[in-house]
Amino acid sequence: MERNVTEVVAALIWRGERFLVCQRPENKARGLLWEFVGGKVEKGESREDALRRECREELAWEVKPTEIYAEVLHEYPDITVRLTLFCAIAEGEPTLLEHRDLRWITPAEIPQYDFCPADREILLRMRYEYAQKTVPVGRWRHFKGGEYEVLGIAKHSETLEPMVVYRAKYGDGALWTRPAEMWNETVTRDGKAFPRFTYEGDAHENDR
Structure with a gap:
């Protein structure tokens, strides 16, 4: 039986050589794993509007999606997601409202964190591009x-x-x-x- 695909969006937000990652709450699916900030697209929403809403709800932060960095399809035991990761611009400071923690890390530090499986293909690409640059x-x-x-x-x-x-x-x-x-x-x-x-x-x- 073919599963329905849930559309998910997330933001790749840079600050110099570092980008933002957030740790999921312990009581949620994939609790304590790290991820890009974002969430599910609701019915009738564009992906860009969904990302803006999720960043307001999770970090009280206004972000501006610019371009798509990557798209991946990943099947979890409980859900199949199509993740669209946008490059995004944000001003000011994020506020922890839902996540357990947040960090600004370099691509070289990615192996030090345990990320959600749907993010891992994208993170390998980021590590490779960073290695080519440095x-x-x-x-x-x-x-x-x-x-x-x-x-x-x-x-x-x-x-x-x-x-x-x-x-x-x-x-x-x-x-x-x-x-x-x-x-x-x-x-x-x-x-x-x-x-x-x-x-x-x-x-x-x-x-x-």
Whole structure:
């Protein structure tokens, strides 16, 4: 028997390099999981109007939907949803009215949060795009001194998480991969904090 599809909308709201995520109340379905702010589209509503209403009801916040970032269809045990995620603009500060908590996080911090399953495909896309932006192709220096060349960003064959593809500029130049979130980590050495890798420019800059 084919299930009815429930239309759901949500907002992707950025503040600099961070975007808003909210934690669902403990007493609701998928309680304590994190999500984008939003909710169900009511009969007779446009998706944009539904998003404005949901943000007022949940965060006492006026938002302006701009363009669609992603659409996904996801089947839960109790409901099948078509989620439309809008890029949105909001001014002022959100107020917690229904959610348990809210945070502003970077795409690199996504793995630290347990999100609703319907959001996960979108979150993988955000992580991949962020990795492409923050780990450009070129020469990189490891904090211990080794020099490496980043060849690009790939996706893990099973988890689809973004992986940095790189090789050493010494030895046999074997190809390696590393999770993109690890690439931009800060490490501590002798009591001082350093970026794990530092970008040094175009891979062939020294050959010119």
